[in-house]
Amino acid sequence: MATKKKIEGTETEALANPFEAVMFASKEQVEKSIAASTEALEKAFSMSKERFDAVSKSVDDAAKLGKDQVEAYVTAGNVASKGLESINAEVMSFTKTQVEDQISAAKAMMGAKTLQEFIELQSGYAKSAFEAYTAHTTKLSEVATKVAQDAFAPINAQVQAAVEKMVKPLAA
Template identity: 35%
Template sequence: MMNNFDDLQKLGKDNMDVMMQSFGTVTKGFQAIASEVADYQKKSFEEGSAAVEKFAAAKSLDKAFEVQSDYAKSAYEGFVGEVTKLGEMFSDIAREAYKPYESAFAKVAK
């Protein structure tokens, strides 16, 4: 009887360790994503401000359209690149958070 209690206690401790490892990985991942988003927002704001300055300094309507279209193109490309990067970061978080469970499942399957 005592052996079963010890086994149950060890299993509970092992499960808590796995959960805490996974939680730590997710927390670090979301911190990295928050930092990435903040950096992107800062960069995007700076680029937008520079585009407004160029737009205001344009001497002709053609130049203003050129500035606006260049900014729209670079903003779109930057956004698509950032979304792709964030998608990869979320995938990495999921993959890393699952790793501790893989070993736990392997122990149970034996």
């Protein structure tokens, strides 16, 4: 003989034994608790996975940034090295030309017949040597400036890219 009773807000058919009715109600509570626990665990797992993915992406970004920085420094070093080679070649060429000009001027001065001719040759040589030196230092200054700009270009580009990566999330 079963009687209908309200248990936990639902109409159920309670068994004649009160112990069975309590067991039935307890079973419903356990099922609700399991469902709530399962939902909470799934939500927590989902949040943990999202955090793990975010951390993983951050680590990957940091590794890429480090790699990009190393590549920028290597490129800058190579450019600077080639630039210094060209500066060195320019200095060596200038020095060779100056030594040749000095020898030529010395031979001409030794062949001078008068003191006036000697002074004119020496003054002419001094003027041309000074003009050559001035032109050479101007050229070296321009080459050195270009080498410095070219060498720092990859580093500047990398710094700019890193700043943009950091500022972009903050602006959003």
